Amino acid sequence: MMELAFAVGMRGEPEPGLASLQAAQLGGAAESLQNAIGFSSWMKTHPITEAMLQYIRSRVDEQSWEEALAAGRALTEEQAMALAYRVGEGTLS
Amino acid sequence: MNGRTFRDSVREYLRNSGYSQQELAGAICLHPKVLSRKLNSNGNAQLTQLEVKRIITTLASWNVITTRNEALLLLDLAQVQPNSFSDKEWQTPPLSQLAPEQAQSIFSNGFSPPMLTMRHNLPAPTTRLIGREWAVERLRHLLRREDVRLVTLVGSGGSGKTRLALHVASVLAGAFAQGVWFVALGGVSDPELVPMSIIQALNMKPGPRSSPVQSLTTYLRDKQMLLVLDNFEQVKDAASVVGELLAAAPGLKVLVTSRTMLHLYGEHKFSVPPLDLPDLDVIPGTEDLLQYGAIQLFVERAQEVAPDFALAAENAATIVQICDRVDGLPLALELAAARVKVLPPALLLERLSEARLSVLTGGARNLPSRQQTLRNTINWSYNLLSPEEETTFARLGVFTGGWSLEAAASMMQAVEADQEGAPLSGSLLDMLEQLVDNSLLVRLPVAGGQVRFTMLETLREYALEQLARQGDLERLRDWHACYYLGVAETAEQGLRGPKQLVWLARLAAERDNFRAALEWSLRRARAGMMNSRRPRYEFRSTEEATETAGSEMYETGSAHGSGLLAVEMCLRMASALRPYWEWQGYLPEARSWLEAVLALPLEEDASESVLAARAKALSEDARVACLQDDLPRSVEMADQSIALWRQQDNPGGLATALVHRAWAAIAMDDYGLAKSVCEQGLHLLPPNSNTWLRGQLFLYLADAAGFTTDFERMRSYYAQSKELFEQAGDKSAVADLLKDLGGMLILELKHTEAVDCLLSCAMNWVTNNMLQRV
Numbered sequence: 001m002m003e004l005a006f007a008v009g010m011r012g013e014p015e016p017g018l019a020s021l022q023a024a025q026l027g028g029a030a031e032s033l034q035n036a037i038g039f040s041s042w043m044k045t046h047p048i049t050e051a052m053l054q055y056i057r058s059r060v061d062e063q064s065w066e067e068a069l070a071a072g073r074a075l076t077e078e079q080a081m082a083l084a085y086r087v088g089e090g091t092l093s
Numbered sequence: 094m095n096g097r098t099f100r101d102s103v104r105e106y107l108r109n110s111g112y113s114q115q116e117l118a119g120a121i122c123l124h125p126k127v128l129s130r131k132l133n134s135n136g137n138a139q140l141t142q143l144e145v146k147r148i149i150t151t152l153a154s155w156n157v158i159t160t161r162n163e164a165l166l167l168l169d170l171a172q173v174q175p176n177s178f179s180d181k182e183w184q185t186p187p188l189s190q191l192a193p194e195q196a197q198s199i200f201s202n203g204f205s206p207p208m209l210t211m212r213h214n215l216p217a218p219t220t221r222l223i224g225r226e227w228a229v230e231r232l233r234h235l236l237r238r239e240d241v242r243l244v245t246l247v248g249s250g251g252s253g254k255t256r257l258a259l260h261v262a263s264v265l266a267g268a269f270a271q272g273v274w275f276v277a278l279g280g281v282s283d284p285e286l287v288p289m290s291i292i293q294a295l296n297m298k299p300g301p302r303s304s305p306v307q308s309l310t311t312y313l314r315d316k317q318m319l320l321v322l323d324n325f326e327q328v329k330d331a332a333s334v335v336g337e338l339l340a341a342a343p344g345l346k347v348l349v350t351s352r353t354m355l356h357l358y359g360e361h362k363f364s365v366p367p368l369d370l371p372d373l374d375v376i377p378g379t380e381d382l383l384q385y386g387a388i389q390l391f392v393e394r395a396q397e398v399a400p401d402f403a404l405a406a407e408n409a410a411t412i413v414q415i416c417d418r419v420d421g422l423p424l425a426l427e428l429a430a431a432r433v434k435v436l437p438p439a440l441l442l443e444r445l446s447e448a449r450l451s452v453l454t455g456g457a458r459n460l461p462s463r464q465q466t467l468r469n470t471i472n473w474s475y476n477l478l479s480p481e482e483e484t485t486f487a488r489l490g491v492f493t494g495g496w497s498l499e500a501a502a503s504m505m506q507a508v509e510a511d512q513e514g515a516p517l518s519g520s521l522l523d524m525l526e527q528l529v530d531n532s533l534l535v536r537l538p539v540a541g542g543q544v545r546f547t548m549l550e551t552l553r554e555y556a557l558e559q560l561a562r563q564g565d566l567e568r569l570r571d572w573h574a575c576y577y578l579g580v581a582e583t584a585e586q587g588l589r590g591p592k593q594l595v596w597l598a599r600l601a602a603e604r605d606n607f608r609a610a611l612e613w614s615l616r617r618a619r620a621g622m623m624n625s626r627r628p629r630y631e632f633r634s635t636e637e638a639t640e641t642a643g644s645e646m647y648e649t650g651s652a653h654g655s656g657l658l659a660v661e662m663c664l665r666m667a668s669a670l671r672p673y674w675e676w677q678g679y680l681p682e683a684r685s686w687l688e689a690v691l692a693l694p695l696e697e698d699a700s701e702s703v704l705a706a707r708a709k710a711l712s713e714d715a716r717v718a719c720l721q722d723d724l725p726r727s728v729e730m731a732d733q734s735i736a737l738w739r740q741q742d743n744p745g746g747l748a749t750a751l752v753h754r755a756w757a758a759i760a761m762d763d764y765g766l767a768k769s770v771c772e773q774g775l776h777l778l779p780p781n782s783n784t785w786l787r788g789q790l791f792l793y794l795a796d797a798a799g800f801t802t803d804f805e806r807m808r809s810y811y812a813q814s815k816e817l818f819e820q821a822g823d824k825s826a827v828a829d830l831l832k833d834l835g836g837m838l839i840l841e842l843k844h845t846e847a848v849d850c851l852l853s854c855a856m857n858w859v860t861n862n863m864l865q866r867v
Binding site: 007 | 115835
């Protein structure tokens with residue numbers, strides 16, 4: 001999920017701002033799932049991905065980013081997977 | 094129109110479901126900015142009635158709202174009349190698919206949107222609840238009161254507390270936003286394990302580094318939920334845990350069944366009395382008699398085993414006396430009624446009266462009268478069994494939380510072979526069914542493709558007493574531990590193969606048995622004793638054994654019949670269960686067992702098999718520590734394991750430890766070391782052996798190559814790893830690999846390929862029901 005968040009955010013389609021918010025939502029979901037399960041993704045701390053995160057985040061305003069992140073954190077596992085599909089498939093189409 | 098609370102609700106629904114406002118705007122044909130103004134601003138933008146209706150219809154079509162009442166509530170909040178949807182609209186999808194009942198919150202303080210889906214884990218009842226209507230009504234009211242958060246159903250064994258609690262919980266399921274959850278504690282003897290049992294019943298993932306209680310309080314603090322804690326009397330020292338959870342989670346209510354109270358502040362005691370009985374001196378007509386719970390239960394149960402049986406004027410007095418003789422206790426009534434098939438009521442009453450006499454002159458005299466009655470009835474029922482059935486019933490008491498037909502058959506074979514006794518004259522399944530007919534056993538739903546049985550805790554206590562009296566208890570507990578070691582080691586391989594989900598279900602079904610076996614062996618090991626018996630079956634097929642890292646030694650390390658040291662058993666069992674604990678996210682449980690078994694001292698002249706078992710446990714502990722981000726411990730354990738394996742000729746064991754060391758190295762950004770240990774591992778293993786393990790080694794080689802931007806090698810290693818995992822049939826490992834590959838493709842700046850790969854990974858998880866791996 002965290003990986004997908006980065007991939008969607010970096011791809012920046014169909015529109016960079018929306019892709020950033022989708023990435024934030026996926027990232028929020030990934031964060032709460034990983035906290036629950038106990039796997040900490042290397043993507044959170046790797047220098048390259050840190051730079052990517054700044055880039056994805058810079059495309060939207062602070063409040064929208066935080067809201068999307070919070071919305072992602074509130075999702076259940078099933079809802080998070082449904083989101084991943086919608087966002088992932090939307091990005092590819 | 095005042096749409097403020099309607100807007101709040103819609104935003105809450107969207108947030109909880111993962112749909113965006115933009116998607117909603119698209120669905121109701123509004124420009125996203127216009128919808129955003131109408132839903133978010135305090136200005137003049139108002140939603141029209143048509144827009145409100147479209148929003149509700151869309152939420153229904155997305156299954157974001159699932160009940161008609163949720164739709165009505167939204168209409169009400171938007172101040173739109175319910176009849177603004179025509180009858181035809183209500184009868185057409187998606188509105189027609191809304192359930193008529195609503196999951197209504199019973200907490201009236203503040204607005205709380207209904208949950209999207211209602212959840213529970215209540216087992217389906219096999220019979221209807223009899224004679225408890227008033228109790229259900231009173232408990233329902235009690236639990237709906239805001240000031241009541243802990244209710245304890247108190248009653249003697251066999252009084253029907255569990256059945257009543259399950260019924261009340263099912264009635265209240267819709268009243269709690271996050272549903273009702275049943276936690277069976279009958280198989281738990283250590284109060285320390287209560288929090289973990291609750292976690293497992295909730296199917297939640299504990300925090301990797303938090304204590305189970307901390308994980309629970311974090312999880313429960315914003316939930317509205319009813320927990321049913323069944324059979325609490327044997328873990329009563331865990332009462333403080335219940336207190337902590339209630340203090341931390343204001344939306345939590347707890348319904349406990351126990352023989353004694355918990356003595357917590359705010360606890361409401363509800364005594365579960367026996368079923369109603371008529372006065373022996375004034376016996377009413379049969380129709381009136383059937384109004385009494387005890388009579389009704391007896392007659393219904395009797396008709397289940399003898400369909401021709403009926404309450405009639407001729408047998409009414411006898412039946413009243415039978416019910417009176419067993420004090421109207423539900424379990425005793427069931428045991429008695431089960432015998433109607435072979436004993437006519439008059440004879441049944443005569444036998445019961447004789448049994449009571451014999452028991453009253455025996456050891457049960459000091460028991461309170463109701464317990465005496467129950468014991469008397471169990472004893473009577475037990476004595477009516479054939480000698481073979483008696484023996485089987487007592488032996489089955491060694492299982493905790495249920496058992497499969499295979500396990501029972503294996504136990505019978507092992508014991509008979511040991512005693513050189515005659516094998517069972519009939520089929521074991523027939524005998525088990527016979528015991529089910531006599532209400533001494535319960536048949537469980539099939540789990541992991543296996544037929545399963547269990548017995549009520551009250552009856553299990555009796556069975557264990559019989560075993561102890563016969564001097565068989567210790568021997569059978571040894572057998573039990575050996576048997577479940579075999580299951581755990583076979584399952585360890587099974588989890589890495591094409592039937593991994595079947596194995597996962599089997600492991601989950603045997604959870605209580607594993608714990609009991611681990612506790613028993615640990616106790617034996619601490620006492621420096623030996624498990625006296627080896628299981629009389631093959632641990633696994635030889636084909637699987639050749640594929641197993643670090644486990645081939647078990648076939649050769651100790652000769653059959655020579656006795657298996659308890660310390661080796663503990664080490665092997667905790668190691669074998671690690672993949673299961675990891676899969677389920679039970680990391681604190683894994684860590685605690687592994688640490689306990691690794692703390693056992695070894696003899697100076699410990700055998701090779703004991704040393705191998707310790708080496709494996711060390712490397713499994715390294716894996717768990719790495720998952721918990723405790724990297725120094727992970728490295729320490731892996732290094733100790735590697736050193737121990739190097740003293741032995743076991744390439745598979747050593748290569749497994751090297752895999753775990755490589756993982757810790759990657760987590761510490763030491764890619765050079767990761768590469769080197771993986772190469773050492775691959776060098777140890779012949780090309781056509783250890784398929785799965787070689788897959789792991791290639792996986793970490795690929796990760797290390799990716800992190801050092803050697804993308805060409807990385808792709809080649811991932812491809813080799815994937816091929817090996819596919820050969821082994823391990824879909825879960827393939828999904829893990831796709832996740833790693835997806836991450837690396839991001840580093841390679843191939844984002845579209847990364848999305849594609851990660852969606853394949855997600856698809857793999859979903860189609861294989863492995864959401865927990867997400």
